[in-house]
Amino acid sequence: MVPLEPSMGIHLQTRTHTIDKITWIASALIFVLVACESPFRIKPKDGNAGLLQVQGALSRTPITDSSFVVLTWPVLAFDDFLRLEIARHAVEADTVESDASWILRHIIADSQTTSWQDTIYDDLDILYRLTVYTAGGQAGFSEYRQVVPLTTRLVIQPGVDPLTDKGALEWSLQSPIVDAGDTVALEPGYHFTTRLDLTDKPGLVIQGIGAAAATIIVWYEPPPTKAGRKRPWFMFKLRDSVLESLTIRSARGDVEGGAVSARGKSLFRQCIFIDNKVNAGSTESPPSGGAIYMHDNARIENCLFVDNTASLNGGAIYIAEDVGEVSIVNCTFSRTLAYGRGQAIANGSSSGQIEIMNCIFDLSGDEALFPSSGNINAMSVTYSLALENWLVPDSTNLVGNAAFINAQANDFHLLRESPAADAGNPDPAYNDPDGSRNNMGAYGGPDGNW
Numbered sequence: 001m002v003p004l005e006p007s008m009g010i011h012l013q014t015r016t017h018t019i020d021k022i023t024w025i026a027s028a029l030i031f032v033l034v035a036c037e038s039p040f041r042i043k044p045k046d047g048n049a050g051l052l053q054v055q056g057a058l059s060r061t062p063i064t065d066s067s068f069v070v071l072t073w074p075v076l077a078f079d080d081f082l083r084l085e086i087a088r089h090a091v092e093a094d095t096v097e098s099d100a101s102w103i104l105r106h107i108i109a110d111s112q113t114t115s116w117q118d119t120i121y122d123d124l125d126i127l128y129r130l131t132v133y134t135a136g137g138q139a140g141f142s143e144y145r146q147v148v149p150l151t152t153r154l155v156i157q158p159g160v161d162p163l164t165d166k167g168a169l170e171w172s173l174q175s176p177i178v179d180a181g182d183t184v185a186l187e188p189g190y191h192f193t194t195r196l197d198l199t200d201k202p203g204l205v206i207q208g209i210g211a212a213a214a215t216i217i218v219w220y221e222p223p224p225t226k227a228g229r230k231r232p233w234f235m236f237k238l239r240d241s242v243l244e245s246l247t248i249r250s251a252r253g254d255v256e257g258g259a260v261s262a263r264g265k266s267l268f269r270q271c272i273f274i275d276n277k278v279n280a281g282s283t284e285s286p287p288s289g290g291a292i293y294m295h296d297n298a299r300i301e302n303c304l305f306v307d308n309t310a311s312l313n314g315g316a317i318y319i320a321e322d323v324g325e326v327s328i329v330n331c332t333f334s335r336t337l338a339y340g341r342g343q344a345i346a347n348g349s350s351s352g353q354i355e356i357m358n359c360i361f362d363l364s365g366d367e368a369l370f371p372s373s374g375n376i377n378a379m380s381v382t383y384s385l386a387l388e389n390w391l392v393p394d395s396t397n398l399v400g401n402a403a404f405i406n407a408q409a410n411d412f413h414l415l416r417e418s419p420a421a422d423a424g425n426p427d428p429a430y431n432d433p434d435g436s437r438n439n440m441g442a443y444g445g446p447d448g449n450w
Helices: 168-174
Strands: 017-019 029-031 042-044 055-060 066-072 081-090 103-108 115-121 125-134 137-147 153-156 183-186 189-193 195-197 205-208 215-219 235-239 242-244 247-249 260-263 265-269 272-274 292-294 297-301 304-306 317-319 325-329 332-334 345-347 353-357 360-362 380-382 404-406 411-414
Touching: 066 125, 081 115, 103 115, 153 168, 168 183, 168 189, 168 195, 260 265, 292 297
Parallel strands: 017 153, 153 183, 183 205, 189 215, 195 235, 205 242, 215 247, 235 260, 242 265, 247 272, 260 292, 265 297, 272 304, 292 317, 297 325, 304 332, 317 345, 325 353, 332 360, 353 380
Antiparallel strands: 029 055, 042 137, 055 066, 066 115, 081 103, 081 125, 125 137, 404 411
């Protein structure tokens, strides 16, 4: 027998794959795991050295519930070679490895064969054992461990599948292959969806590739051939998730949030919420939060809220009673409306810590924030600008016209003479990308260059 020394590491390579909007054929995500030590254990027989070099590659597609692992090795140069047996063991933290737990998956009788593919299901921690037998008996074995990772990155093309009558985004998010912690990256264009409850997949990251204004999630109306079906609501229900670099437009919610109902620890960054509405479609609870209905904790930074409406409270954002901490930093609110209280933000929490900083409220008429100063559940508002004098009294806040480049065309970048320019929090941590003092509004601060 001529034993081979094991590889001292396996390099990580990740390839994103794309769902084609017409054919729905996905290219592969390839994951090859990194190990600081040898990625498999060697148990040589009779003092033999390492048996063979084993490498694995995991391939996944986002529209099925299965994946496959490809194991590769050099030509088996053993005298009197008989066979190679490949067995699989599902590793579980609460079980003890035993011989009975190994399942024989395949037998290879040709020593020139150098690879084998195994089909598995998502989110498994698998140990493979490759055992070589010669005329003299077992020559030894090597083991390779492959974790089907919980975190993957799927790239989604815009469009609608004519066969399933669903948008690529909706179909992918509902697929079993999309799990807690996955990243779903959207290419520029229009992504259509209806109502999606993703609270059973916490930790999702849904992000646009490139500018937020170019990647648009919008409600999809079924074609006339299915006009008899009831019009579905469009909104996301998320938990511990991230929305980033997206435009969410024309969403319609019935109770909690027009576009998003968020639980857990949520993050919204560099997003545009435009023309979203929450309407009285249920008697379960008041329809509040034209764009976002916030439970638990959240951070909203560098977001733009335009033309959002609530039939009760919080034209753009409603903060629920169960909220702990919410930070709203460098956001712009314009043409938002609530038929109850809080044209921009309504706070229903009596004990939560609500911080609003470096924001612009381009609103007239009733108070944009509710409750206002003097209430037990008032919000902390600093370094912000309002069109009229209703902000919480603070020497850092300003009153006046923000002087946008073209608000009617939804360009809310600031003119040079804007009073909101270089008027945000002077702490260097909030500086604009060019190093100057923070500009108030959605396009100021460290992440304002979007």
